[in-house]
Amino acid sequence: MREDVPEEPHAPTDDLTPGTDDLAPGVGPDLPPDLTVDLRGMPLDSLDDFWDAVAGPCGLPEWFGRNLDAWWDTIEARGISEVIDAHGTLVVRADAAGLFAPGRPEGARLASVFADASRARLEVERHA
Numbered sequence: 001m002r003e004d005v006p007e008e009p010h011a012p013t014d015d016l017t018p019g020t021d022d023l024a025p026g027v028g029p030d031l032p033p034d035l036t037v038d039l040r041g042m043p044l045d046s047l048d049d050f051w052d053a054v055a056g057p058c059g060l061p062e063w064f065g066r067n068l069d070a071w072w073d074t075i076e077a078r079g080i081s082e083v084i085d086a087h088g089t090l091v092v093r094a095d096a097a098g099l100f101a102p103g104r105p106e107g108a109r110l111a112s113v114f115a116d117a118s119r120a121r122l123e124v125e126r127h128a
Contacts, residue, residue: 037088038127044099047106054092059083068113075113075120090120100124 037057044050059081064070073092074080074102089105092114094100099107114122 031086031088033087034086034089034091034115036091036093039092039094041095044097045095046099047110050099050110058081058090067111071110072113076117078119088119091123092120093123093125096124096126 004023017121035058037054039050042049042053044053048066051060051064051126054060058074060074061080064074064080070080074084087111096102098104101107109123111124114120
């Protein structure tokens with residue numbers, strides 16, 4: 001090696017994909033892909049019914065705020081539920097009835113929170 005040419009510390013690469021060591025804790029291929037919470041067949045007439053139904057399966061703490069801002073923090077920002085945080089994606093399945101029936105404003109607002117989330121989705125099943 002020539003002394004007048006400095007050694008390059010790292011070879012250049014076109015691969016910009018981070019290695020698993022570069023990922024933030026709780027993010028990466030080691031997470032189970034989905035946490036599925038199936039609420040189909042359950043009577044969900046209000047947001048309170050929804051919070052009651054997801055609290056156990058999602059591991060929501062006693063101090064969970066039971067409002068859409070708190071839900072957004074839980075499903076997107078994370079750090080509130082260890083159960084949700086241990087999975088890549090939260091999937092909630094529900095019937096298109098009660099809270100999620102067409103024309104229900106609070107159901108539409110909750111659905112829009114899911115629609116904006118990158119790591120959670122709502123699957124509403126419509127019956128013929």
